[in-house]
Amino acid sequence: MANERVMPEKIRCDACPVMCFIADGKIGACDRYANHGGDLVRLDALTIIENTDHKLVPFMKDSPVEDWDGNIIQGNRPFVTAVGAGTTYPDYKPAPFIVSQDVEGVDMVTVVTEGIFSYCGVKVKIDTDRHIGHECDIVRVNGEPIGHVMTSEYGSKMLSLGGVEHLTGGSKKEGRVTCDALLKLCNREAVDMVIGTEDHAVTLRVEAGKPPIINGDEEKLMRVGCGSATIGMFAKQWLTHVDDVVVVDDHITGVLSEHQAGKMLDVPPTGIKINGRRSTPGRYFQVAEPGTGWGGTGIEDPLLILGPFNPKVAWEGLRLLMVSTTGEQYAYFELDSDLVPQPAEIPHALRQSADLIAENCEPSICSVLFMGGAGGSLRAGVTENPVRLTQSVKNALTFVSCGGAEAYVWPGGGITVMVDVLDMPTGSFGYVPTPALVAPIEFTMRTADYGTLGGHMSEIKAVSAVVSEDTRKVSSMENQADPMARSNYSWSREIT
Numbered sequence: 071m072a073n074e075r076v077m078p079e080k081i082r083c084d085a086c087p088v089m090c091f092i093a094d095g096k097i098g099a100c101d102r103y104a105n106h107g108g109d110l111v112r113l114d115a116l117t118i119i120e121n122t123d124h125k126l127v128p129f130m131k132d133s134p135v136e137d138w139d140g141n142i143i144q145g146n147r148p149f150v151t152a153v154g155a156g157t158t159y160p161d162y163k164p165a166p167f168i169v170s171q172d173v174e175g176v177d178m179v180t181v182v183t184e185g186i187f188s189y190c191g192v193k194v195k196i197d198t199d200r201h202i203g204h205e206c207d208i209v210r211v212n213g214e215p216i217g218h219v220m221t222s223e224y225g226s227k228m229l230s231l232g233g234v235e236h237l238t239g240g241s242k243k244e245g246r247v248t249c250d251a252l253l254k255l256c257n258r259e260a261v262d263m264v265i266g267t268e269d270h271a272v273t274l275r276v277e278a279g280k281p282p283i284i285n286g287d288e289e290k291l292m293r294v295g296c297g298s299a300t301i302g303m304f305a306k307q308w309l310t311h312v313d314d315v316v317v318v319d320d321h322i323t324g325v326l327s328e329h330q331a332g333k334m335l336d337v338p339p340t341g342i343k344i345n346g347r348r349s350t351p352g353r354y355f356q357v358a359e360p361g362t363g364w365g366g367t368g369i370e371d372p373l374l375i376l377g378p379f380n381p382k383v384a385w386e387g388l389r390l391l392m393v394s395t396t397g398e399q400y401a402y403f404e405l406d407s408d409l410v411p412q413p414a415e416i417p418h419a420l421r422q423s424a425d426l427i428a429e430n431c432e433p434s435i436c437s438v439l440f441m442g443g444a445g446g447s448l449r450a451g452v453t454e455n456p457v458r459l460t461q462s463v464k465n466a467l468t469f470v471s472c473g474g475a476e477a478y479v480w481p482g483g484g485i486t487v488m489v490d491v492l493d494m495p496t497g498s499f500g501y502v503p504t505p506a507l508v509a510p511i512e513f514t515m516r517t518a519d520y521g522t523l524g525g526h527m528s529e530i531k532a533v534s535a536v537v538s539e540d541t542r543k544v545s546s547m548e549n550q551a552d553p554m555a556r557s558n559y560s561w562s563r564e565i566t
């Protein structure tokens with residue numbers, strides 16, 4: 071008799087369009103689901119946030135569960151997040167968990183699901199003056215384009231990464247690399263990037279909550295302000311110690327003797343000449359090319375931005391301080407008999423002023439904000455009438471959170487949300503190989519409002535039926551609103 075090959079029983083995962091067949095003991099393509107003896111199980115535990123008075127942050131993934139007594143009725147009120155909740159697919163199915171609980175006499179419901187976001191990306195804010203690339207320069211990971219440089223903000227460079235254009239609009243490899251980079255960034259891992267083309271390529275390492283590493287150097291400080299603002303802030307401290315001060319900045323270089331702050335403090339003209347485009351008195355644009363030198367310019371020698379002093383105004387012995395916007399670079403000069411600046415030992419008081427600038431700078435960090443749209447499909451898991459959910463959110467009847475963290479909901483159509491990944495529990499994000507990111511999203515409202523918007527009322531479970539000893543418990547974030555707090559909702563402001 072021929073040996074019959076016994077094939078392991080496979081089950082079909084229906085949590086996303088990939089529809090994996092998973093053999094017993096194996097996991098699906100996204101590492102999130104497994105076949106355990108014929109049961110399809112979500113591998114990460116459902117995560118709840120304990121609303122305690124002692125708010126401990128940040129949550130560390132592998133830390134032990136603390137003092138959980140399992141008594142959710144008498145214990146602190148838990149908030150069920152969508153982290154580990156799973157996904158329902160196709161879209162008409164109710165969300166995986168729809169849980170209710172009494173909150174200070176109000177019957178509240180939270181609809182939780184791990185949304186599959188094909189339309190999503192991250193916005194990265196990098197606190198640095200250093201040049202990381204021109205606006206619109208392409209950001210690459212492993213040679214694949216994953217996004218671009220956006221308009222700079224005050225003291226920070228900005229990146230827009232991901233989005234449907236890169237996830238699905240390019241090659242298969244581009245989509246895969248983009249998805250992987252987004253996943254790592256959202257889960258607080260470091261990602262190495264290259265910005266720009268060969269003639270001006272910059273290497274950059276981004277990790278949420280950590281300083282950026284630009285061309286191999288770790289950034290330390292975010293500038294105190296632009297060159298003009300720095301003149302305004304510290305003008306008084308320079309009086310009597312120096313005749314003129316130049317704060318070198320790629321955007322707005324400030325000159326004390328010409329600046330309004332200098333005028334108000336009776337600082338006399340010095341005949342200084344700045345090689346740049348004069349905007350208003352004491353404020354100059356484009357003094358040098360951008361780079362990773364002084365104040366985000368490409369220069370290491372600050373004298374390169376100076377022209378000859380006006381001999382009718384300047385004098386031998388004129389004292390000049392040049393300093394960057396972070397106070398990390400400074401140099402002191404005195405004019406010789408030819409009115410040429412010569413390096414000299416910096417007086418103690420001026421050195422202290424540079425230190426004070428540095429002291430007033432904040433640490434440079436990378437901020438990673440996940441941004442995604444809860445499309446019609448995701449909303450259908452909440453209600454049979456998806457547009458009513460949008461209206462409910464806009465009317466502040468429904469509070470949107472991601473992993474328990476308050477999400478900023480953009481104005482206009484749809485439910486387009488943005489959230490700081492550092493406010494979310496660790497390991498909040500997953501992926502599916504379509505490719506798309508999997509992110510937790512919760513909608514909380516009064517049960518009565520849920521009924522009004524056409525919610526899946528028959529699917530509501532008491533929170534006590536959902537939370538178990540296997541549930542992962544995390545402490546609430548110190549800076550985060552309780553998603554179930556009355557103050558989040560317009561009805562709390564109604565006059566009764």
Ligand code: SF4
Pocket residue numbers: 083084085086087088089090097098099100101102103502503
């Ligand atoms: S990729 Fe993951 S969620 Fe999608 S079908 Fe496979 S196991 Fe299920």
